[in-house]
Amino acid sequence: ALTQAVTEELIPKNVATLLKLPPARKRAGTAWDSEEARRFLEAARGTDDPLYAAWVLILALGLRKGELLGLAWDDIDEDAGELTIGWQLQRVRKQLLRRETKTDDSDATLPLPAICLAALRLRRAEQAAARAAAGSDWQGNDLVFTTRNGTPIEPRNLNRAWDLRC
Numbered sequence: 530a531l532t533q534a535v536t537e538e539l540i541p542k543n544v545a546t547l548l549k550l551p552p553a554r555k556r557a558g559t560a561w562d563s564e565e566a567r568r569f570l571e572a573a574r575g576t577d578d579p580l581y582a583a584w585v586l587i588l589a590l591g592l593r594k595g596e597l598l599g600l601a602w603d604d605i606d607e608d609a610g611e612l613t614i615g616w617q618l619q620r621v622r623k624q625l626l627r628r629e630t631k632t633d634d635s636d637a638t639l640p641l642p643a644i645c646l647a648a649l650r651l652r653r654a655e656q657a658a659a660r661a662a663a664g665s666d667w668q669g670n671d672l673v674f675t676t677r678n679g680t681p682i683e684p685r686n687l688n689r690a691w692d693l694r695c
Contacts, residue, residue, distance in 0.1 A: 582652035
């Protein structure tokens with residue numbers, strides 16, 4: 530009713546615009562130092578965390594969640610030691626979709642340090658074992674990071690897994 534009264538100019542001025550609000554406070558995140566990142570990765574590796582390779586790529590390359598979850602095996606060139614970012618996984622209207630990145634600036638070919646290559650090789654072996662264990666329940670796709678049944682990982686579940694590890 531009040532919004533309609535202001536819109537129809539029955540009330541000459543929106544008094545809410547007179548309020549002076551304090552500026553929103555932005556909290557600076559605290560980045561881990563290399564020792565903290567190393568301890569985190571060692572703990573993940575030591576507990577056979579199925580997302581160990583994901584954590585390595587996030588920490589070593591700075592991949593975004595959507596880029597990580599949209600990464601396919603075809604995007605990785607082990608011989609050249611490179612990974613190409615051009616896709617992302619997004620939830621759109623109750624569906625998980627693999628889409629191109631939003632801008633050309635988001636696309637990149639990144640060198641893979643040895644720790645990333647080793648983690649990706651481990652991930653490939655883990656995924657092959659999961660595929661064999663799932664048998665006919667395997668939902669085939671080419672994504673690097675999948676559930677036990679081969680389906681894409683829900684982005685919120687990656688958040689939850691991170692929160693549990695930290």
